[in-house]
Amino acid sequence: MSALAIIAGGGTLPERLAAAHPDALVAELEGFGRGIAGAESFRLERLVPFLDSLCERGVTHVVFAGGLRRPRLDPALFDMRTAAMVPRIVTAMQAGDDATLREVIAIFEDWDLAVVGAADLLPDLVAEPGVLVGTPGPEAEADVTRAAQIVEALGAVDVGQGAVVARGQCLAVETVPGTDAMLAFVAAHRAHLPAGGVLWKAPKPGQELRIDMPAIGPSTVEGAHAAGLSGIAIAAGGVMILDRAATLARAEALGLWLWARA
Template identity: 60%
Template structure:
């Protein structure tokens, strides 16, 4: 039976997936150590990595963890990877979602089956319902407004989260991610408290890669930003360490709501 490889970035997700797999192979982008043992690789040598996966008996691949677009060294490319640069560069110009779709396509050309994290850990996807606290009518209205905003910005490949308070959008997630967005809210909002962080996949995105995620650290950041709670699209967001999240939310007085 073929093995599964985790193409890992930073954060706890690679480790959570590794725990659920029998003898996984873990490969990490150089500079983005996942916190578990992993072989490092560079984007400039993507084709040698693909050849190595085949040599290691890998049949299935899952992408997990956070990475940023690195600075590429033109002198580090091997000839076969260099041949892929035009198609990858064209995809980058169309946004992150297009780039990730192109990456999946390249892996599939090596007869590798790409799966999402939820295929390995379906328990990380929360069903619809309130996990902690109790969102008020105002909170529910803010979540609905946030979902409406993301339905417009998502197709533009802008982000997977936003913060709404009193019907007003305080921030939209962009390339830096959720933590910088919440830090911006914490530093710039007025004394008024309340509001909701809402996260959802981009409409039509390939859910095998870059599915939005929340974890215990999101609770800390949302609390520091003075928010009332966190809501997300049920079935579309990875909930990392749900028990710890619920405990942290109850301690901080925040609600957690998987919105249907």
């Protein structure tokens, strides 16, 4: 692979990629990065100059890593060429998150920058099918099947990548606030909900995994435990496990099973 740029958001994934690719250029979206040593920052209002700069420095491949939210934009900071892109981006945003991310990829590709997925660069992030910790029982397997049906149905209209199900009942679905917020909701209402339950995480149908592959990590395990769940199931090959050793160790310590379901 030729010169690589890491577009870094929050979380630990950008740092892991930077450690694995020490020659990569690291660029953090202003206000969202963790302050990786040597990283530069950029603003979306100056996207075209930033893209020009990447090409001038010999970058040919780009990987997006870490959590991002839609930033507040300052109209006064737009350059003319970036401002001309706004209608294109707004149209995509009105069609949903996945359409927005596809448009972001298309813009980078307009500059002949190939977008690669974090899991392509660090394939050990993605688990092969199988039970990784513990043993889900028949009731848990039935709840996972039900949760997978819910996520697939909601994903078809570009909503969420996760659901919590207990005894066949849907307790919560993931929306814009994310997985941690969904689990916190279940924890807050635990006394009024069926006992136990499972968390299912999977990509939406047709999701652009190069830029938005779902992920779990130690905080997901903590949240599932606080919510009183019995375990976590993820779509094998479609969900990253961040800090894998710590995630599995925490699940085992808290008595949760973890299953990469084919």
